[in-house]
Amino acid sequence: MNDPMTLEAPRDVRMGVWQPPRQQRAFRGLLTAFSYPGRVVHLADDGESATLLLLATLTDGASRLADPERRLAEDDIRRLGVRSSAVESADFVLCGAAHPPQMTPRLGSLENPEQGATLIIQVPALEEGIELHLTGPGIQAEQTLRVAGVDPAWWRLRDEWNVHFPLGVDLILASERAVAVLPRTTRLTVEGVH
Amino acid sequence: MGYVAIKGGGRAIAGAEAAMEALRCAEGEAGTPLTLAAIEQQLRLLTSRVVSEGGLYHPRLAALAIKQMQGDTLEAAFALRAYRSTKPRLLDLPVQETRQMRLIRRISSAFKDIPGGQMLGPTTDYALRLMRLDLADESPEAFRSVSRRFLDGVADNDLPDSYPKVVDALREEGLLPPLTRSREAAFDITRDPLVFPVPRSAALATMARAETGSLLAIAYSNMRGYGDVHPTIAELRVGYLPVVLPHPVTGEPVEAGEVLVTECEVVAMYEGADSDGPPTFTLGYGACFGHNEVKAISMAILDRALQKGMRDGPANPSEDPEFVLLHVDGVDSMGFASHYKMPHYVTFQSDMDRLRTTQDKADAAQSSQGVES
Amino acid sequence: MNVSYELPLDDAAYSFGFLDEYAKREVRRTILKAICIPGYQTPYASREMPMGRGFGTGGLQVTLSLIGEGDTVKVIDQGADDSVNAVNLRHFVELTCPGVDTTERTTEASLIQSRHRIPEVALSESQVMILQVPYPDPLVVVEPSEARRKVMHGEADYSRLLTKLYEDIVQFDEITISHRYPTRINGHYVIDPSPIPRYDVPRLDNSPALILLGAGREKKIYAVPPYTRAEPLAFDDVPFRVEDFRDAQGARRPCARCGATDSFLDELIDDDGNKQWQCSDSDYCHSRLAEHDTIPGEAMS
Structure with missing residues (x-):
C-alpha cells in the first residue's frame, strides 16, 4: 500500500502491484521506456493493469494526480494515497486517448x-x-511507434505544450498491459500528416 | 615488483574497524563499558546535541550513536539521520503548542519580572568555571544520593507545569504584531529539496537540525556587526513538550508522549517599513530538540536576519538564505570535508596532465623568446 | 526521565535497499524527469545514507532505487573494484540487497556505480551507468547564486562560462580544466559530468547505455539518456583534448602490467623513485592479462 496508514496488504493476486519488489520491477520497465522513447515495454503481468501498476510505482502522498474522467476506481485512488488535484496543478494526469x-x-x-x-x-x-515516426534523445536514427485510437488533436496539443523547451509535458501511452513513452524532447511526425 | 598491488581494500577496511574498536576498549581489564543510560543521563547535553542535529528524537538511540562514534557529535548525529532515512513518514503533525510545555527552565532578559516568574533551573550560566576536583574520584554512594536528596520534600503539585509566554504580553500591548497563522502547509525539508527562494518554515526546519557550531558562527557574525539584529531575549524556555497527534482511527487529538525542547524568542528593534500598520518590534524564533540554549538563541537571531534578507535582499552573509541554509548542515559539511581523504588518483592525474602541458608551452615560449633576443 | 525503556530490537532491522519505499518512489520520479530533460539538474530530497556525504551517497540512492532481484552490480572507484570506497559501497549493497549479485566484470554488470571513471569496455543497452557527483553545477565557477544559475541554465546561457574558458586560453594558451569538463547535452544544458577525466568525456556521447548522475549532498539527479549528443565545450581553434599519455619521444606509454596502449593510465612512483604507468580500470587490466596469460611487468622485474 502506498498509503502508510493502511497496515496490511490484501492477499488477492491482483494486489501484487502494491508490493515493493513488483514496483521495483515495474520501475525498471518504465526506466527502459523513458530512456528509449517509442519502444513498447510490456509492463503488466496477467491480471494486472499497466496504468495502476505505473501509478503505484510512481505516486504516493507526495504527488498530485488529476483524473478528470474518473478512470480510476475510488478504492485504487485511496490505496495509492495520492492527492487528487485539478489538471492545471497535477504532477500526473490520467486521460483517455x-x-x-x-x-x-x-x-x-x-x-x-x-x-x-x-x-x-x-x-x-x-x-x-x-505509425508515429520519432527522433530525439534516446533514439538511434529513427524509431517507429504504432498506436491505435488516439485523437489527432493530442499531437497538436503536445506540440503546443512542448514548444518552449525545457518547458513541457511528458507522455506515457498505456495500453492494458504495455507502455510507450514520449518525453518532451521527442520529435514526432504522424504517418501521412506533414 | 614494479607496481602497486590492486587488491587489499577489503582487508584495510576490516583492519581500520578493528583498530577503532581496540581504541574504544583500550582501558582493558580495568575498564567498564559505558551504559546507554549513563550516556543519556550523565552526558545529557551531548545527547541533546545529537538528537537535535540528528533530527530524530530518540535519546536512547542517540546515546548508542555517541557510544559507537566514541563521542564524535558530527558522526553520532549522522548515524541518527541515516537511521531516520529508513523510516517512512506517517503523517503531518498538527501545530504543537509550546505554551503547554512542562518547563524545567525559563528566563527573560527583557523584563525583570514576567508572568509566572523567572525560573533559572538547570544552567551553568552563573556557575564559576572552576574545576570540581571532587568529581575526579566520585563515590558511587554520593552520586546515587544526589537525585534523591534534590527531590526530597518536594510535593508533585508544588510546581506549575506550564507558564504563559512573554511574547503574548508584548502582543497584548501592541508592541509586537498580532499573531497570524500561516495558511501554507509547513515545508518538509526531509521530503522536498530546498529550491530558493524558500519559505520561512523551510529555513526554520533547516536550522532546527543544523550543526550547532556552524549556526553559532554565522549568528555571531551578525551579532558582531555583519548585520543589525541587536536582539533582546523575550523568553528562553527549556522543557518537555507534549506531542499531540490525531488518533489513527477516531482522528481525535491524543497525547502520544513528550519531547525535550529548547525554545527561544528574540525581540528586535522595530522597523517602520515592515507593514502599513503602526511600527512594532519584530520577532525571531528558534526551537530545537533537546536542551541546546546557544543553538536556539543563534537560530532565533538568524531567523530574524533571514526574514529581513528575504524581504529586502541580503546585505550580509547572515541575511542570505542560500548562504546560511546551505552551509549549516553538519552531515553535509562534515561528509564533504571527509571525502577529500578518499583517493583522487584519476583527477590528480588529469590535473598533472594539464599543468605539464601548460608548463611545456610556457617553456617553449620562453626559449623562443631567448633565441630572438 | 526515561530510564527504564529499552531499544526495540526490530528498530535495527533495515529493509531491502535500505531506503524506505517513499524515498525510492521520489528518487524514481526524479530519475524519470531527469531523463525527459537531458542534462537538467533535477532537485530531490536526498536522504542521509550511512556513509559520508561526498562518498557516493547520491549515486547510491540512485542505485538503491533501481536495484532488485536479478541485478548484477559493479562498483568502482578510480576505476578499481578493490579501492577502499568501492569495497565499502559494494559491501553495503550486499548487506542491504539480498538476492542481488555483485561482480567486478564490466560486461556482466546490469548496474555500474562509479566514482571518477567510465569503464574502458563499451557499455550496452542492457546496462545503466551511475556516476557519483560531488559538484553538479558547472556554472558555480562564474555564479555563486543557485537562483541565478537556474535561470542561466534554463536559457542555455553559457556565455560567462565560455568567457572563463577563453580567459584560460589567453593566460595559459590552453584550457586548464583537467577533469569535470563542462559538457553540453543535447544542445541545451551544460553539465558537470562528475570528476571523470577528459579521457572519458567522449564516452558520454551517443552511449547505448543510460547514464545517471547523482549528487547526494547537493540533492540533484541528472541524466544523459542513451543515444544523446554530449559535446565538451571548446573553441574552433582550441579543440578539446584528452589526457596525453605519450612519452618524451611521442610514443604512447603502455600499461606496465598488461601492455594496453588504449586505456587511461595511473602514474605510480615506486620505492626507488621511478615512474610507472598502469591501467586505472582494474577489470580491463585483469581481463587483458587473463587473455594473454603473460605479465610483462613481472617479466621485467
Missing part, C-alpha cells in the same frame, strides 16, 4: 522544468494503428 483535456497541464518553468506534468494516456492498443 479520445479526450484531450480542456485545460493546459503544468508545463513547469524555465528554472524548474521538472514541474511539467507527466500525462498518462490510456490507449486502446499499442503496436497497431497509425
Whole structure:
C-alpha cells in the first residue's frame, strides 16, 4: 500500500502491484521506456493493469494526480494515497486517448522544468494503428511507434505544450498491459500528416 | 615488483574497524563499558546535541550513536539521520503548542519580572568555571544520593507545569504584531529539496537540525556587526513538550508522549517599513530538540536576519538564505570535508596532465623568446 | 526521565535497499524527469545514507532505487573494484540487497556505480551507468547564486562560462580544466559530468547505455539518456583534448602490467623513485592479462 496508514496488504493476486519488489520491477520497465522513447515495454503481468501498476510505482502522498474522467476506481485512488488535484496543478494526469483535456497541464518553468506534468494516456492498443515516426534523445536514427485510437488533436496539443523547451509535458501511452513513452524532447511526425 | 598491488581494500577496511574498536576498549581489564543510560543521563547535553542535529528524537538511540562514534557529535548525529532515512513518514503533525510545555527552565532578559516568574533551573550560566576536583574520584554512594536528596520534600503539585509566554504580553500591548497563522502547509525539508527562494518554515526546519557550531558562527557574525539584529531575549524556555497527534482511527487529538525542547524568542528593534500598520518590534524564533540554549538563541537571531534578507535582499552573509541554509548542515559539511581523504588518483592525474602541458608551452615560449633576443 | 525503556530490537532491522519505499518512489520520479530533460539538474530530497556525504551517497540512492532481484552490480572507484570506497559501497549493497549479485566484470554488470571513471569496455543497452557527483553545477565557477544559475541554465546561457574558458586560453594558451569538463547535452544544458577525466568525456556521447548522475549532498539527479549528443565545450581553434599519455619521444606509454596502449593510465612512483604507468580500470587490466596469460611487468622485474 502506498498509503502508510493502511497496515496490511490484501492477499488477492491482483494486489501484487502494491508490493515493493513488483514496483521495483515495474520501475525498471518504465526506466527502459523513458530512456528509449517509442519502444513498447510490456509492463503488466496477467491480471494486472499497466496504468495502476505505473501509478503505484510512481505516486504516493507526495504527488498530485488529476483524473478528470474518473478512470480510476475510488478504492485504487485511496490505496495509492495520492492527492487528487485539478489538471492545471497535477504532477500526473490520467486521460483517455479520445479526450484531450480542456485545460493546459503544468508545463513547469524555465528554472524548474521538472514541474511539467507527466500525462498518462490510456490507449486502446499499442503496436497497431497509425505509425508515429520519432527522433530525439534516446533514439538511434529513427524509431517507429504504432498506436491505435488516439485523437489527432493530442499531437497538436503536445506540440503546443512542448514548444518552449525545457518547458513541457511528458507522455506515457498505456495500453492494458504495455507502455510507450514520449518525453518532451521527442520529435514526432504522424504517418501521412506533414 | 614494479607496481602497486590492486587488491587489499577489503582487508584495510576490516583492519581500520578493528583498530577503532581496540581504541574504544583500550582501558582493558580495568575498564567498564559505558551504559546507554549513563550516556543519556550523565552526558545529557551531548545527547541533546545529537538528537537535535540528528533530527530524530530518540535519546536512547542517540546515546548508542555517541557510544559507537566514541563521542564524535558530527558522526553520532549522522548515524541518527541515516537511521531516520529508513523510516517512512506517517503523517503531518498538527501545530504543537509550546505554551503547554512542562518547563524545567525559563528566563527573560527583557523584563525583570514576567508572568509566572523567572525560573533559572538547570544552567551553568552563573556557575564559576572552576574545576570540581571532587568529581575526579566520585563515590558511587554520593552520586546515587544526589537525585534523591534534590527531590526530597518536594510535593508533585508544588510546581506549575506550564507558564504563559512573554511574547503574548508584548502582543497584548501592541508592541509586537498580532499573531497570524500561516495558511501554507509547513515545508518538509526531509521530503522536498530546498529550491530558493524558500519559505520561512523551510529555513526554520533547516536550522532546527543544523550543526550547532556552524549556526553559532554565522549568528555571531551578525551579532558582531555583519548585520543589525541587536536582539533582546523575550523568553528562553527549556522543557518537555507534549506531542499531540490525531488518533489513527477516531482522528481525535491524543497525547502520544513528550519531547525535550529548547525554545527561544528574540525581540528586535522595530522597523517602520515592515507593514502599513503602526511600527512594532519584530520577532525571531528558534526551537530545537533537546536542551541546546546557544543553538536556539543563534537560530532565533538568524531567523530574524533571514526574514529581513528575504524581504529586502541580503546585505550580509547572515541575511542570505542560500548562504546560511546551505552551509549549516553538519552531515553535509562534515561528509564533504571527509571525502577529500578518499583517493583522487584519476583527477590528480588529469590535473598533472594539464599543468605539464601548460608548463611545456610556457617553456617553449620562453626559449623562443631567448633565441630572438 | 526515561530510564527504564529499552531499544526495540526490530528498530535495527533495515529493509531491502535500505531506503524506505517513499524515498525510492521520489528518487524514481526524479530519475524519470531527469531523463525527459537531458542534462537538467533535477532537485530531490536526498536522504542521509550511512556513509559520508561526498562518498557516493547520491549515486547510491540512485542505485538503491533501481536495484532488485536479478541485478548484477559493479562498483568502482578510480576505476578499481578493490579501492577502499568501492569495497565499502559494494559491501553495503550486499548487506542491504539480498538476492542481488555483485561482480567486478564490466560486461556482466546490469548496474555500474562509479566514482571518477567510465569503464574502458563499451557499455550496452542492457546496462545503466551511475556516476557519483560531488559538484553538479558547472556554472558555480562564474555564479555563486543557485537562483541565478537556474535561470542561466534554463536559457542555455553559457556565455560567462565560455568567457572563463577563453580567459584560460589567453593566460595559459590552453584550457586548464583537467577533469569535470563542462559538457553540453543535447544542445541545451551544460553539465558537470562528475570528476571523470577528459579521457572519458567522449564516452558520454551517443552511449547505448543510460547514464545517471547523482549528487547526494547537493540533492540533484541528472541524466544523459542513451543515444544523446554530449559535446565538451571548446573553441574552433582550441579543440578539446584528452589526457596525453605519450612519452618524451611521442610514443604512447603502455600499461606496465598488461601492455594496453588504449586505456587511461595511473602514474605510480615506486620505492626507488621511478615512474610507472598502469591501467586505472582494474577489470580491463585483469581481463587483458587473463587473455594473454603473460605479465610483462613481472617479466621485467
